[in-house]
Amino acid sequence: MEGDENGSSPEWLKAAKRRLGRNWPVLAAASAAFLALDLHLGGGGLAAAGAVAFVLAVAMLFPGGGGERVAMQRSEGLAPNIDTLPAIHLAEAVQDPLYIFNRGGEVVYANAAAAVAFGPIAPGASLQLKFRAPEMHDFIARVLADGEPSATDYAERVPIERVYRVSAMPIGEGTGLFVLLFKDQSEARRIDRMRADFIANASHELRTPLASVAGFIETLRGPARDDPKARENFLQIMQNQTARMARLIDDLLSLSRLEIRPYVTPSDKVDLRLLLEGVGDSLAHLASESGVAIEFELPETPLEVAGDRDELVQVFENLVENACKYGSSGGRVVVSAEYAGPGGEKTVTVTDFGPGIAEEHIPRITERFYRVDVETSRAQKGTGLGLSIVKHILTRHGARLSIRSRVGEGSSFTVHFPPRP
Amino acid sequence: MQSQHIMRSFDEELRLLTNQIGGMGGYAERMVEQAVAALVSGDAALAKKVIEDDAFLDEKEREIGEKAVIIIAKRQPMAGDLREIVGAIRISGDLERIGDLGKNIAKRVAAVTEARQPTRLFRGLSALSDLALTQLKEVLDAYASHSADKISFVRDRDEEIDAMYTSLFRELLTYMMEDPRNITACTHLVFCAKNIERIGDHATNIAETVYHIVTGTVLPPERPKEDKSHKIVAPTQQED
Known part of the structure; x- marks a missing residue:
């Protein structure tokens, strides 16, 4: 019927087209919608034609606002439920x-x-x-x-x-x-802050190795110019220092990247059992180098938590790596996991049997660049950022870290995953 | 939230009272946050603002106390309602004290930042204040949602704050021994750290009050003390 109407009055249509300008496609769509709706409801298309005529009349009378009016009527026609949408x-x-x-x-x-x-x-x-x-x-x-x-x-x-x-x-x-x-709007603010923090931390922590490298270069060009033995020695030290700077930059970047992520608890399901075994495999080399055996005490059944796989791998790699490095004198590292039953926490504990950590340091060791013993940390290639990365990731996961240690007996780091809400 | 009273106006009065506690809580949180920020960045103007803000909390505490007394006299509330009102009086007292402690930190800003201090002096202090502020936020959130679920964690955290304070005390002592020029700043910082530790204690008090309001029972009395700073002595040798 609509076709008939259009076909029978081409001059009228042309005039209308000019008048309606770019609103034409919208109007055509509206007409089609009215027709479809009317036919669907069992009408003969007569009501639709009436509606189209009305719409066109309105559009012609009000060339400016007509388009909007039509669009509104159209949306009513297309989604009859919008009024009742809760x-x-x-x-x-x-x-x-x-x-x-x-x-x-x-x-x-x-x-x-x-x-x-x-x-x-x-x-x-x-x-x-x-x-x-x-x-x-x-x-x-x-x-x-x-x-x-x-x-x-x-x-x-x-x-x-x-x-x-x-x-x-x-x-x-x-x-x-x-x-x-x-x-x-946190992202912009965090990026700003990250830049400031990065510059402050990086300049402070990088200055020491940089000064040492610069010093050795000076010595190599001056007094030690013709001393092959000293040269070899100095170059070794310089290599160690640059490696340290590289590690430091890696860790700083990794922490900064974490900090600009939005604060949304990751929701993927991760099986801690598989994840921990994977961590054990990837650190097997380091463990044998440090003379440490990694033992697992894991439950028989899967231990699922909500989290981001890669981030949790980083958490447990850092913890196990620390245990291997700083607790190597104990000869073994135990990774155990427990589930307190429905509604209870899931916990993973990494225990070493090394020298332990003095009580006064325990509350502080997750702070950036806090080192219990600067010499040991440097010797173990620590950057002072490992545990603060761990803590940051766990905060994002709504989990927390507890540390128990006794000097001479070893330390245990426990990650508590909250019961799922 | 609570059962409806026959008199709607009573609900209204109760709600106004608890809302005012919310206002005080937000103010106290902000004061502590700004006081520590002023200390770390050496911002004298911000410190001055914090000192002036304290008057607001004093005023609010008085107001809440008066209002609560009027409600008790007029309505003679029982059980849950009475606990709610008495709880409001107690919480406003704790919040007012937190404001005082924040103000005290702000007052020390000038003395600490007279000479530029190395950042390592402040690193521990801002970590400590983050712990205390998280603690305060959690208990006030528990009060807002009328839930006692998270209250037990609050005590764990209080232990953490105490342990961190003890450690910080030791660290500041070391700096003073390293260089006597650090003594002025470090002494003030020790007091600031103590203030923050006290803020944690007040937050724990509020947690206990909230627990009482919600459940009608008292949290079990065990309160392990991790603050061992009273035992710390300066080592006689430079090696610690």
């Missing part, structure tokens, strides 16, 4: 943290992204209690009082530095509900 489905589909709250500032709904970013919150809990930072507290109070859309910036320092652009607005008319939406 808001909650829409909120769930949003990838940024989102809260819906009432006039009293009580949380009515929080989406999954919000639970991941800020932890679970019970419905009915006060939003101003959850977001206490002065600017957020005032912001929420202002939105509740004015009922006007508004936006602010929100920064968190612990457990990990995060920055958000937060906007709030009332939903619909007279619902008494508001929506609060967080947009993560």
Whole structure:
């Protein structure tokens, strides 16, 4: 019928086309949609023709705004369910943290992204209690009082530095509900910070080996110019120092890369048993070099945790490597894993039987560049960053590290994975 | 959150009270954070701001105390409601103290940063303050969500803070012995570290109050003490 109508009045159509300009394709689509819908509903196409005629008339009368009106009618035609779509489905589909709250500032709904970013919150809990930072507290109070859309910036320092652009607005008319939406802006801030940290740490830690290399070059060109024995010796030292600088840069980069990753708990399933055996294999060479036997005490059944495989490999490689290097006098390293049963923690412990760590150092050893004994660390090619990488990865995973040690008896490093929520 | 009362206005009053605790908590967290930032970066202006901010917390504590007393007198609440109100009074007291400790850190900024100090002096201190702030955030989050699930971890962390403080004490002592010119700054830093450690204690107090509000029972009294700084003496030789 639509075809008939168009075919029977070509002059009219041409004039209309000129008038409608670039809105034409939209209108054609709308007409088709109306027709399809009408036919689908059992009509003869008459109603659709009427609708098309109306749309065209409107579009011709209002050449400027016509397109938008048509587009609106079209969307109604295409998705008849949009009116009845529950808001909650829409909120769930949003990838940024989102809260819906009432006039009293009580949380009515929080989406999954919000639970991941800020932890679970019970419905009915006060939003101003959850977001206490002065600017957020005032912001929420202002939105509740004015009922006007508004936006602010929100920064968190612990457990990990995060920055958000937060906007709030009332939903619909007279619902008494508001929506609060967080947009993560942390990356830019972290990159800035990373650059500053990198420069501060790198310049400090690289200066020592660099000074030593420079010193030896000077000696080689001067007093030791004709002394082959000293030359060989000095070149060896220089090689060690440059290797150290390379390791340091690797570790710094690896830490910086971790720091700019978004704060989202990795959710892949990882079987710790397989992962630990893999770590054991890759460190077998180092272990035999240090004269250490790595023993495993793993459960019979798979031990799954949520995490990022590569990052967890790095965690356990660092821990086992440390145990081999610093606990080599004990002759063995035990890697054991345990599961406390449903709802309990999963733990992995790396134990060495070496000299142990003095009590006063234990709380500090995960700090960057903190070394218990500078000489031993240098001799073992440590960079002072291994454990801080471990700690950083575990924080990202919502897991924690506990350290027990007794001087003369050895040390054990335990990773606690929380029960899955 | 709680069962509805016949009088809606009572719910309203309770909610206003707890919201004010939230406001105080956010303020206290911010003060500690800024005080330590001012110390590490030697920012005198920021330190001054922190010192001025403290008045707000004092005022709020008074306000909450008065409000709570009025509610108790007017409504004569029982059981859970009474615990909620008495808990609010106690928590506001702890938060006010945390503000004082933050202010004290800010006051020392000028003395510490008079001469530029090496960064290694501050590294331990900012790690310690991160621990204490995480602790404070977790207990206030527990208060916000009315849940006692994470409370037991808070005590573990308090142990960690104490152990870290002891270690930091020892480290600062070493710097003082290395070079007497460090003594002024390090003495102030020891006090700052102690203040942060005390903030951790107040956070633990709040955790206990929250546990009581939520469950009606008291957390078991064991409180292992890791703070062994009272036993530390300067080694007689330069080798530690």
